[in-house]
Structures are given as structure tokens and as C-alpha cells.
Amino acid sequence: MKKIRYSISAGLLAAMLTLTACNGGADKGGNTTAATVDDDPPLTRVDRSEETTKSAENDTEAAPAQTAANLPDFSAIVAGNGSSSTVWGQLDASAKQEIIAAAKAEGYDVTFDEDGRMTIKGGDGVNFVQNADGTWNVKTEDGNVVQYGGNWPDNAFTRLIPKPDFPILAANTSEDEFTAAFQNVTVDQIRAYAAKLKACGFTIDAEEEDQTTYGVVVYTYNAYHADGYYVDLSFAAGQCGLTICKE
Numbered sequence: 301m302k303k304i305r306y307s308i309s310a311g312l313l314a315a316m317l318t319l320t321a322c323n324g325g326a327d328k329g330g331n332t333t334a335a336t337v338d339d340d341p342p343l344t345r346v347d348r349s350e351e352t353t354k355s356a357e358n359d360t361e362a363a364p365a366q367t368a369a370n371l372p373d374f375s376a377i378v379a380g381n382g383s384s385s386t387v388w389g390q391l392d393a394s395a396k397q398e399i400i401a402a403a404k405a406e407g408y409d410v411t412f413d414e415d416g417r418m419t420i421k422g423g424d425g426v427n428f429v430q431n432a433d434g435t436w437n438v439k440t441e442d443g444n445v446v447q448y449g450g451n452w453p454d455n456a457f458t459r460l461i462p463k464p465d466f467p468i469l470a471a472n473t474s475e476d477e478f479t480a481a482f483q484n485v486t487v488d489q490i491r492a493y494a495a496k497l498k499a500c501g502f503t504i505d506a507e508e509e510d511q512t513t514y515g516v517v518v519y520t521y522n523a524y525h526a527d528g529y530y531v532d533l534s535f536a537a538g539q540c541g542l543t544i545c546k547e
Contacts, residue, residue, distance in 0.1 A: 371402045377420060377428050377436070378408075380448065384434035389416040447471040453478070457544045460529055462496040464542075465489070477545035487517045490535040494521040502531045 372388055373381075388399060389412050396412050403410040409421040416432030425441025435450035447453060448470050452463045457478035469483040491510070498506070506523035522532040524547065532543045 371399060374406050374408055378422050382436040387434045388430060389418045444474045464493055477543060480542045482540040485540045487519050487535050490519055490540055494533055497531055501525050
């Protein structure tokens with residue numbers, strides 16, 4: 301049952317990774333990896349260090365004025381390829397209004413908040429959020445959050461296990477479990493990470509598989525913790541996933 305649980309969790313994350321290509325209606329053939337795509341040149345910053353502008357929303361000093369001549373690629377964003385090279389929520393009020401108008405013309409609803417986040421409301425209750433650090437999250441109507449790239453998440457599940465020393469492709473956090481996919485990982489790194497999981501106490505009813513079949517390396521490790529948590533780590537043909545949940 302444990303390996304079946306992992307296959308379901310990994311499949312759920314894969315479905316979340318392709319969710320954007322099905323809900324936005326803009327680019328159903330888009331790549332859903334965490335690699336960002338941005339063919340536009342970066343915005344040109346205008347130096348107005350001696351000037352200040354008043355934000356229409358909060359009547360406080362805004363950042364130096366910028367132009368939104370290079371607008372977000374909404375089709376790429378809803379296909380899971382949102383660029384992190386420009387943090388749109390850090391532009392001035394005029395640029396933001398230009399983005400809101402352009403999004404509306406393409407059938408999207410864009411909002412900005414005081415923390416520097418930009419939210420694009422897609423179809424079926426799915427929101428695409430660029431955080432203040434440029435990373436992207438996808439929030440579904442049922443409250444699940446899919447993170448594309450970025451830093452290791454901090455939540456009740458991740459605090460129980462070591463932080464991996466390899467990059468996140470995507471991560472899905474729900475009330476019941478945390479699931480992550482990784483990129484640019486070798487099987488030796490996964491074996492080493494499994495050893496760290498064992499050292500953290502994930503050793504009860506442990507199952508480990510390490511074999512090569514027709515040139516394809518497969519490694520899996522799953523086990524329970526005394527506190528009732530279950531972890532499943534898997535590597536196959538260069539693809540790697542991790543699930544942790546409370547049993």
C-alpha cells in the first residue's frame with residue numbers, strides 16, 4: 301500500500317504541474333517545468349531618485365517610476381512558465397495600471413497587494429501568484445498551493461525532514477501532505493538524502509529498492525516515523541519525488 305500511496309501522490313503533483321495548461325485556456329501545449337521562459341529583454345529602469353510619486357492606493361511614497369512597456373506574458377504564466385526576471389509587483393502605480401489593463405484585454409483579472417505580490421485570476425478558481433522574490437505559486441480553489449521553483453518551503457511537514465541540497469522543480473502543500481518534485485538530481489544524491497531521512501528516525505517498516513533495469517536506475521525508500529509520519533522518496537530515470545504525510 302505504501303508504494304501505491306506514493307504513485308498516487310506523485311501523480312497528483314504531476315497533475316498539478318499541468319493544471320495551468322488546462323485552466324487558463326491560453327497555451328495548452330506549454331511546458332510545465334520550473335524553468336522560467338522570458339524572451340523579452342528586462343525592463344529599463346528610469347533613474348528618478350530625486351523624485352517621489354504618490355500611490356493612488358495607499359498615498360505613500362512609491363519606488364522610482366518604471367515603464368510596463370514589456371508586459372507579463374500571460375499565456376506563459378498560465379502555462380506554468382512564469383518568468384522571475386521581473387518582479388511585477390515592484391513596479392510603480394502607473395506601470396501596474398498598464399498591466400491590469402493589458403490583462404483585462406486578454407481576459408485575465410490582475411491585482412497587486414502591498415506586499416509586492418501580483419495575482420492573476422485564471423479559470424476554474426485557479427490563481428497564479430508571483431511573490432515578492434519573483435517566484436510563482438499556483439493556488440487552487442480548494443486551497444492547495446503549488447510552488448514552482450524557489451526556496452525550500454517552511455511548513456509542518458518540511459520541518460520534520462532535512463532540507464535537500466538540490467533544487468525544487470515544484471512542490472504541493474495541502475492539509476494532509478507535502479509532495480515535491482526535484483530537478484538536476486543524481487541517484488547518489490537521493491541515496492545520500494535517504495540516509496538523512498533514516499537519521500531523522502524514518503526507519504519503521506522501511507522498504508528500500510536500488511536496482512538498474514535495462515539501463516534505468518530506480519531507487520526508492522519509504523518508511524514511518526515513531527510520531528506517525530510517513531515518507532516516500534523515489535528516483536527513476538532522472539525523475540525524483542518526495543512525499544511526507546501523517547498516517
